[in-house]
Every structure is written in C-alpha cells, then in structure tokens.
Amino acid sequence: MSLGFNGDVVDFYQKYRRGYPAEAITTITGKFSLTHNDIALDLGCGTGLLTRPLAETVRAVIGMDPEPDMLARARQEGGTNITWMLGADTDIPKLTAVLGERSIGAVTIGQALHWMDHDTLLHALFPLIRPGGGVAVVTNGTPLWLHDNPWSKSLRASVEHWLGHKTTLTCGSDAEAQQRYAESLRANGFTVDTDTVEYEDELTIDEIVGGMYSALPPSKLPTPEQRPVLAGQIQRALEHDGPFIEHVRVTVLTGQVP
Numbered sequence: 193m194s195l196g197f198n199g200d201v202v203d204f205y206q207k208y209r210r211g212y213p214a215e216a217i218t219t220i221t222g223k224f225s226l227t228h229n230d231i232a233l234d235l236g237c238g239t240g241l242l243t244r245p246l247a248e249t250v251r252a253v254i255g256m257d258p259e260p261d262m263l264a265r266a267r268q269e270g271g272t273n274i275t276w277m278l279g280a281d282t283d284i285p286k287l288t289a290v291l292g293e294r295s296i297g298a299v300t301i302g303q304a305l306h307w308m309d310h311d312t313l314l315h316a317l318f319p320l321i322r323p324g325g326g327v328a329v330v331t332n333g334t335p336l337w338l339h340d341n342p343w344s345k346s347l348r349a350s351v352e353h354w355l356g357h358k359t360t361l362t363c364g365s366d367a368e369a370q371q372r373y374a375e376s377l378r379a380n381g382f383t384v385d386t387d388t389v390e391y392e393d394e395l396t397i398d399e400i401v402g403g404m405y406s407a408l409p410p411s412k413l414p415t416p417e418q419r420p421v422l423a424g425q426i427q428r429a430l431e432h433d434g435p436f437i438e439h440v441r442v443t444v445l446t447g448q449v450p
C-alpha cells in the first residue's frame with residue numbers, strides 16, 4: 193500500500209524540499225567515526241537528500257525506501273557508491289541476515305521515523321551496527337505551516353481552509369516525539385545525544401507553496417488546474433507578512449552502540 197509519496201508529490205519533493213546542511217552530515221560522520229571502510233544505511237531515503245552527502249564519507253550506502261516513485265527519482269539523481277533498495281523498517285532483520293551482524297557503521301533516518309514502528313525498528317537495528325557506530329534520527333526543521341510567525345500562521349489558515357481540516361502533523365520534529373525516540377534508543381542499548389544546527393533562509397511564495405505541496409498526500413494535492421487557484425489564495429493571504437524568513441532548526445538525535 194502506498195503511503196502517498198508518489199506521482200506529482202515526488203516532483204514537488206525533489207524540487208522544493210531543502211537538503212541537509214553540511215554541519216549535520218559532519219556531526220553524524222564525526223560521532224560515529226565513519227571512514228571509507230564503512231557501509232551506511234539511509235532508511236526512508238526518499239529521493240536521497242540525506243543519502244548523497246552521506247555517501248561522500250563512506251565506502252557505500254544503501255538507500256532504502258518502500259515507495260517505488262521516490263526510489264526511481266533517487267536513482268535518476270545518481271550516486272556511484274549508492275545501492276537503492278526497495279524496502280521498509282520491517283525488512284531490517286532480513287538485511288542483517290544478508291550483511292551480517294555489526295556490518296554497518298551508521299543508520300540514518302531523515303524525516304521518516306514517524307512512519308515506522310520505532311521501538312521494533314531500534315531493537316532490530318542494534319545488532320546490525322558495529323561498536324562506535326549508531327543511528328542518527330534527523331529532522332530537517334519544523335514543517336512550514338507550524339512556525340510561530342505571521343506568514344506561517346497565514347499559510348496554515350489558508351491550507352486548513354482548502355483542506356477543510358486542521359494541519360497539526362509535526363513529522364516527528366516536536367519535543368514529545370524526540371523524547372519518545374530518545375527513550376526508545378536508550379531502552380535498546382544505545383547511548384543517546386542530540387545536536388542541533390540552526391540557520392535562517394528567506395523563502396519565495398513559490399517555495400512556500402511548493403514545499404507545502406510536497407507534504408500533501410496525492411489524494412489532497414490540488415489538481416494541476418486547481419494549483420494556481422490555491423497558490424493565488426496563499427499569495428493573497430501572505431501578502432502583508434513578508435519577508436518570509438524561515439528559521440530552520442535541524443536536529444540530529446544520535447544513538448551510539450557502545
């Protein structure tokens with residue numbers, strides 16, 4: 193069953209989702225002492241926004257995702273030492289059987305753990321990772337419609353009016369979710385730490401609308417004919433709220449195998 197990362201949503205994802213800052217990648221590679229002898233796994237890799245920078249510091253990366261359309265786009269974007277693999281969190285025990293225990297230096301999960309059964313997954317990941325390596329749960333900031341500023345509030349009101357319901361989805365970026373993930377890491381034997389990278393960026397209306405479309409399931413995505421109508425509504429709703437500065441707070445929650 194598709195989760196909704198398919199069709200036109202993939203194009204919006206690839207065009208409008210921001211990549212991860214270099215400091216977030218060096219945090220992961222430094223913490224787990226990754227070298228060109230290591231293999232890494234990027235679980236829920238999507239179009240490969242986190243997979244590709246990670247691949248520069250290790251021997252090989254497996255980018256794994258259950259959505260064929262996301263993987264097809266990831267493959268198109270390239271990566272010579274990356275193997276793109278169709279699979280989900282539930283496939284980890286089988287992957288461990290293929291690769292062997294303690295064979296992986298790092299498992300990264302970027303903006304995707306909220307889709308998975310994190311307790312079962314983290315338990316399954318522990319034997320796959322070598323000592324000193326670990327899991328990095330990365331969130332790439334708060335969703336655009338949940339910031340505490342006038343333009344984000346106007347965006348939220350406009351989108352909720354269009355959808356006909358509230359939009360409260362935090363994609364695992366809220367403190368409560370982070371706490372749950374940290375506790376689960378600890379309970380499964382990992383040593384836990386959190387690092388953050390913060391910066392500001394100015395967005396255009398086009399980037400705000402595209403970023404929002406990239407987060408909608410295809411069933412909620414406006415038709416190509418409706419898209420300019422909604423974009424116009426958002427533009428009017430935000431016209432007195434510029435400049436559109438996004439404060440991006442990237443969190444890297446790590447669980448290290450002792």
Ligand SMILES: C[S@@+](CC[C@H](N)C(=O)[O-])C[C@H]1O[C@@H](n2cnc3c(N)ncnc32)[C@H](O)[C@@H]1O
Nearest residue numbers: 197236237238241259262280281302303304307
């Ligand atoms: C918001 S996207 C993040 C993609 C990428 N990691 C990034 O940071 O841009 C979430 C991804 O998780 C994937 N996903 C959903 N359920 C999953 C599961 N059970 N196991 C692995 N990946 C899953 C989706 O297909 C989607 O590509």
